[in-house]
Amino acid sequence: MKVAGLAILGLFGILVVGLLLGGVPVVDGLRLLFQGAFGDRFAISQSLVRATPLLLAGLGVAVAWKAGVFNIGGEGQLVIGALAGATIAKALHGFGIAPLATISILLASVVGGAGWAAVAAWLSIKRGVNLVISTILLNFIGLQLLVYGVDGPLRRAGQSAPMTEQVPDAWMLWRPSRQTDVHFGVVIALLLCIAVGYFLFRTRKGYLMRATGANPQFVRANRYPPEPIQFQAMLISGALCGLAGGVQYLGINGQLTASFSQQYGFLAIPVALVGGLHPAGVAASSFFFGALFAGTSNLSRFGGGGSYFVYVVQGLAVLGLLGYQFLRERNEVTNQ
Amino acid sequence: MPGGSLVAQELSVNFGSLKALDRVSLEFRSGEVHAVVGENGAGKSTLMNVLAGFLNPSSGQILLDGSTITGGAPAHRARGIEMVHQHFRLVPAFTVEENLRLGLMRSQASVASALDLATKLDWNISPGTQCSELGVGERQRIEILKALASSPQIVIFDEPTAVLSESEAEGLLDSLKGLAARGLTVILIAHKLAEVFAVADRISVLKGGVLQGTFEAVKTSPDEVAHLMIGSSLKLAAASEVETSKTFECRNLHVAGGCPIQDVSFEVGFGEVLGVGGVDGNGQVELAEALAGVRPSEGSLTPVGSIGYVPQDRHVDGLALSMSIQENLDIADCEVVADGAILEFEIKAQSGRVKTGTLSGGNQQKVVLARELGRKPELLVVVNPTRGLDVRAAAFVLDKIRIAAKDGAAVILISTDREELEAIANRTLFLAAGRLVDSATEALSA
Known part of the structure; x- marks a missing residue:
């Protein structure tokens, strides 16, 4: 937690540097960012809504990385999750009953994401394929499958642009207010954040995953083969990333297009890293980046900056974090 | 390749309170295969590291043809002492030739002379082969070529057969004899006595950092050497039979x-x-x-x-x-x-x-x-x-x-x-x- 607090502080510094680099007056820029993220109810809701898929996918990344599995495939798993959800939505079209349909679609996204992650995990364990590389490549395959899906079997008839059918309003996630975009997915994400924390730090399986990440040889010498443990971690990771896609689908978009993904699956990696791979830290960092998204759209509306600002800050944040870790490790070595 | 006579005089190495070597005096003659044997921790590796210049002795000195060597590994190499390490230092993705070039970068020797040497030794090595495709025995030959290319007088082999199959080990031992016959001083660290007796002219036994003696191989027996290496058989404090039925x-x-x-x-x-x-x-x-x-x-x-x-x-x-x-x-x-x-x-x-x-x-x-x-x-x-x-x-x-x-x-x-x-x-x-x-x-x- 101390690391997460420090990280947020560092991120603030990075924000200032980013604004300076972008040639935006720092005080004005920060004001615009702040207004866009927290200025009114709508701004806060935007921050929350943007943070939600980041939190879910960030948790997914954190679980895998904690177990020593460097899942870079959050984006692919998110997209496949959404695609699986949309497939079920099409299948249920016309006769699905509201809450059951919603649950079925979300479950499909969980299964889709987990299945996509399982492909990489299986290749890694059975065939020795480097998991970092396979998950990166499966991202591209997933994105192209999305393009195929919305332009092919899932395409809405009579529409000039390729996109899927709009999900009936009743199937969408519940919204407390018509004025904002806040949806029930925010609650789902927060509940899962607590659940993942409980799982990792209070259950035997979660413990074994952390131990495997700390030292797989140690786990093996204690008669727990690390491979199945890491496979399970990948399934959970993929399930959470897939659900991020499903929640985004039923919470915001209601339909899929080729540009459905906002790179939440990629951004989940820095979110998880900045959060110290700890669920509470991931919650904090996903909210920060969600707010940054919301704030940046305000910044770009008032000139300067531009929507690339988020990515610049993300990149600087990860570089800063890696530098910080490097220095800390070097200190530990010199202190010994 | 002229051989040299390497003399260790009263070498001691202390690690804290541990005496890894205790006043060891030894002579390695040109043209001989001289085996140094001992159990784990007897001081073999320490002695070799001192001879090759990787480690400074706490006291004592090393003489080559009568004059002392000081100044660490580069000085030892310059005087013609090379070491073939037990663990290979080869880049698997490089070819034989590239590995030789890398290994000889700091030395006067050329890759061509190393390959020449391979031919003279009847080693069939093709320079364009990638090292990852070579067997363990062949890889070791590359290591040996790296050591021999600079025409050393003394070559130290650190447990060279440990990684080899039986037939590869036999081949290597033959090569060692060949090198000695050409006038080199070959120092062999080993603990498999059968191999030692197959190849060594003289055998020095270390135990607990102390030299137990140097023997002509033909005038001693594996049994005698083994006894010197181990000393008395183990004195088990709890040798009593344990009463147990299961x-x-x-x-x-x-x-x-x-x-x-x-x-x-x-x-x-x-x-x-x-x-x-x-x-x-x-x-x-x-x-x-x-x-x-x-x-x-x-x-x-x-x-x-x-x-x-x-x-x-x-x-x-x-x-x-x-x-x-x-x-x-x-x-x-x-x-x-x-x-x-x-x-x-x-x-x-x-x-x-x-x-x-x-x-x-x-x-x-x-x-x-x-x-x-x-x-x-x-x-x-x-x-x-x-x-x-x-x-x-x-x-x-x-x-x-x-x-x-x-x-x-x-x-x-x-x-x-x-x-x-x-x-x-x-x-x-x-x-x-x-x-x-x-x-x-x-x-x-x-």
């Missing part, structure tokens, strides 16, 4: 690995400590992991309710160093509480939340022991449990193992340290090339 049996065990275990059978009484001695790399890890159930094996083992396993290296697989003491105990899933373990095992730590990576070696080993004994093991497999520990911690650890046996565990202590074996084993066997034999001398001659 035994843990291991029958016809086969284990795959770097040094495969072949058809090993033995039994240990519940309540007994069986010591397994022998030189490192003769199947210790394979046997331990198979008995502990970590590595698959063929053969029959008496089923037991719980197994405790203290692996050889607490940093590699004994502990997760980034996790706390409590978390390192938790993997055994038998409710060992860190605070209790800290008291019982006298672990120096503030609390169970302290990361094991910050503990000293002795305290780390105590954490491993607390966990494994916490399983209430019926079978306890322990590998080199006191390696790297100070005297007090070592005695504590051995005591705990002895108590576990008293409480009815069948204990298998696999150790390369005779003091460990002497301290707590009731009986000992020895590992030699993946097989079990009855005595240390037998293990060396195998």
Whole structure:
């Protein structure tokens, strides 16, 4: 937690540097960012809504990385999750009953994401394929499958642009207010954040995953083969990333297009890293980046900056974090 | 390639209070294969590192053809002393030629002369082959060429046959004889006496850092040398028979690995400590992991309710160093509480939340022991449990193992340290090339 607090502080510094680099007056820029993220109810809701898929996918990344599995495939798993959800939505079209349909679609996204992650995990364990590389490549395959899906079997008839059918309003996630975009997915994400924390730090399986990440040889010498443990971690990771896609689908978009993904699956990696791979830290960092998204759209509306600002800050944040870790490790070595 | 006469005069090397070498005086003559033999820790590697200039002696000096050498490894190389290391220093993705060029970058010798040499030695090496495609024996030849290319007078081989198959080893030994016949001084570190007697002209025996003598190979016997290496046979403090009716049996065990275990059978009484001695790399890890159930094996083992396993290296697989003491105990899933373990095992730590990576070696080993004994093991497999520990911690650890046996565990202590074996084993066997034999001398001659 101390690391997460420090990280947020560092991120603030990075924000200032980013604004300076972008040639935006720092005080004005920060004001615009702040207004866009927290200025009114709508701004806060935007921050929350943007943070939600980041939190879910960030948790997914954190679980895998904690177990020593460097899942870079959050984006692919998110997209496949959404695609699986949309497939079920099409299948249920016309006769699905509201809450059951919603649950079925979300479950499909969980299964889709987990299945996509399982492909990489299986290749890694059975065939020795480097998991970092396979998950990166499966991202591209997933994105192209999305393009195929919305332009092919899932395409809405009579529409000039390729996109899927709009999900009936009743199937969408519940919204407390018509004025904002806040949806029930925010609650789902927060509940899962607590659940993942409980799982990792209070259950035997979660413990074994952390131990495997700390030292797989140690786990093996204690008669727990690390491979199945890491496979399970990948399934959970993929399930959470897939659900991020499903929640985004039923919470915001209601339909899929080729540009459905906002790179939440990629951004989940820095979110998880900045959060110290700890669920509470991931919650904090996903909210920060969600707010940054919301704030940046305000910044770009008032000139300067531009929507690339988020990515610049993300990149600087990860570089800063890696530098910080490097220095800390070097200190530990010199202190010994 | 003219040979040189290398003389070590009263060499001593101290590591703290440990005397790794104690006033060793030795002469290596040109044109001879001179083997230096000894058990693990006898000082062979220390002596070689001093001769090659990697290590400065605490006292004494080295003379080459009458004049002293000082100034570390570069000076030694400049005077024509080369070393062929046991572990290869080759880039697998490079070709033979590229590896030679890399190896000879700081030397006067050319790649062409190295390849020439290969032809003279009748070694069929194609320069364009990628090293990853070569067998172990061929890779070693590249290493030897790197050493020979600069026309040294003296070449030191550090356990060169350890990684080779039998036929490759024979080929290498022939090459060593050939090099000596061309006038080089060949120094061979080894512990397989059969090989030593096949190739060496003279044999020097080290034990505990002290030179036991240098002998003409034809005037001595493997038995005599083995006795000098080992000294008296082990004096087991607990040699008494343990009264036990039930035994843990291991029958016809086969284990795959770097040094495969072949058809090993033995039994240990519940309540007994069986010591397994022998030189490192003769199947210790394979046997331990198979008995502990970590590595698959063929053969029959008496089923037991719980197994405790203290692996050889607490940093590699004994502990997760980034996790706390409590978390390192938790993997055994038998409710060992860190605070209790800290008291019982006298672990120096503030609390169970302290990361094991910050503990000293002795305290780390105590954490491993607390966990494994916490399983209430019926079978306890322990590998080199006191390696790297100070005297007090070592005695504590051995005591705990002895108590576990008293409480009815069948204990298998696999150790390369005779003091460990002497301290707590009731009986000992020895590992030699993946097989079990009855005595240390037998293990060396195998």
